[in-house]
Amino acid sequence: MTNETTENKPPQKLRVLSGIQPTGRFHWGNYFGAIRQYIDLQDAGDSYYFVANLHALTTVRDAALLRQLSLDAALDLLALGLDPNRATLYLQSDVPEVSELCWLLMTGTPMGLLERCHAYKDKKAKGLTADAGLFTYPVLMAADILIYDANIVPVGEDQVQHIEVCRDIAGSFNHHFGETFVLPKAQLLDGSARVPGTDGEKMSKSYNNTLELFEEPAAQRKKIMRITTDSRPMEQPKEPDTDHLYQLYSLFANDQQRADMAALYRRGGFGYGEIKKALAELAEKYFAEPRARRAELASNPKRIAEILGDGASRARRKAAEVLNRAKKAAGLVL
Numbered sequence: 001m002t003n004e005t006t007e008n009k010p011p012q013k014l015r016v017l018s019g020i021q022p023t024g025r026f027h028w029g030n031y032f033g034a035i036r037q038y039i040d041l042q043d044a045g046d047s048y049y050f051v052a053n054l055h056a057l058t059t060v061r062d063a064a065l066l067r068q069l070s071l072d073a074a075l076d077l078l079a080l081g082l083d084p085n086r087a088t089l090y091l092q093s094d095v096p097e098v099s100e101l102c103w104l105l106m107t108g109t110p111m112g113l114l115e116r117c118h119a120y121k122d123k124k125a126k127g128l129t130a131d132a133g134l135f136t137y138p139v140l141m142a143a144d145i146l147i148y149d150a151n152i153v154p155v156g157e158d159q160v161q162h163i164e165v166c167r168d169i170a171g172s173f174n175h176h177f178g179e180t181f182v183l184p185k186a187q188l189l190d191g192s193a194r195v196p197g198t199d200g201e202k203m204s205k206s207y208n209n210t211l212e213l214f215e216e217p218a219a220q221r222k223k224i225m226r227i228t229t230d231s232r233p234m235e236q237p238k239e240p241d242t243d244h245l246y247q248l249y250s251l252f253a254n255d256q257q258r259a260d261m262a263a264l265y266r267r268g269g270f271g272y273g274e275i276k277k278a279l280a281e282l283a284e285k286y287f288a289e290p291r292a293r294r295a296e297l298a299s300n301p302k303r304i305a306e307i308l309g310d311g312a313s314r315a316r317r318k319a320a321e322v323l324n325r326a327k328k329a330a331g332l333v334l
């Protein structure tokens with residue numbers, strides 16, 4: 001069966017899935033690029049969101065730290081509005097079916113496909129040694145997605161290549177063994193698929209340029225004041241759209257505030273310090289409610305364990321069904 005025939009089937013139920021790695025505290029890029037979409041999509045159909053702790057093992061190799069970051073990740077997602085009654089939230093490692101499907105998929109994945117993937121390629125280009133986990137990372141990601149028949153995967157721009165790999169792997173499996181998997185699509189948010197960091201590069205935990213969601217306000221204000229800016233004289237008009245401070249401000253501003261700020265840039269004669277202060281205030285207000293909710297949730301770890309346990313049972317039911325379908329198709333069930 002080709003990709004086309006799978007896609008030409010009558011529209012199925014919308015099934016949304018995404019995962020996020022607990023490799024550090026979540027930042028504005030994670031929220032505006034990915035997490036905000038998770039929350040918006042939780043009523044769009046069946047939705048599954050997970051803390052990708054198996055993927056995180058390729059970078060975090062400290063058990064206590066991984067436990068802490070995984071709990072932080074779950075708390076953050078819940079505090080930001082993920083509702084366990086409307087979406088299924090779980091830890092990736094609590095669904096062992098995914099690892100089993102990963103092997104099945106791995107046997108049909110060409111090395112060349114993985115050699116082109118950026119996480120591995122970038123590490124190699126930097127002369128760092130990569131392990132088999134990092135190399136096969138996109139296959140585990142494909143298993144994560146395919147095992148829930150997910151058709152929509154909300155992510156930031158940097159994950160699009162991985163979703164394409166997932167489609168290739170699924171298409172090839174379907175071709176060999178008959179139609180088994182649904183082909184997923186990446187879903188990006190306009191305007192925030194690539195949030196810049198304090199240095200203007202893509203905001204990322206690995207670049208030390210993040211503004212975290214639940215950082216202490218005073219510490220965060222200091223970081224905001226250190227956002228890099230150009231050294232052109234204050235009087236000179238500037239183009240807002242290519243300026244990362246303006247882009248960050250725009251994430252929090254309403255239409256009027258954004259238009260006023262753009263006009264100020266084009267007029268010139270302003271100091272960046274004022275804009276940074278305004279940005280710090282807007283950001284603090286924006287996350288004030290989730291911050292309070294997070295503190296409340298953090299005081300009840302039993303409830304978090306319950307939510308994740310319940311999420312894992314729901315996820316495993318669906319995962320077992322699809323894994324069985326794939327095993328039958330591949331001749332593993334006698």
Ligand code: ADP
Nearest residue numbers: 029030033034155156157193194195203204205
């Ligand atoms: P990081 O690069 O900080 O390690 P992850 O790779 O864990 O972030 O990304 C988690 C999710 O957040 C992914 O869906 C990713 O696309 C999204 N994301 C990460 N950084 C950004 C960014 N700067 N802008 C938009 N989305 C981002």
Ligand code: TRP
Nearest residue numbers: 017018019020021052055141144
């Ligand atoms: N690789 C993703 C990231 O770094 C995390 C992830 C793992 C994921 N499995 C996934 C995202 C499945 C979407 C779907 O952000």
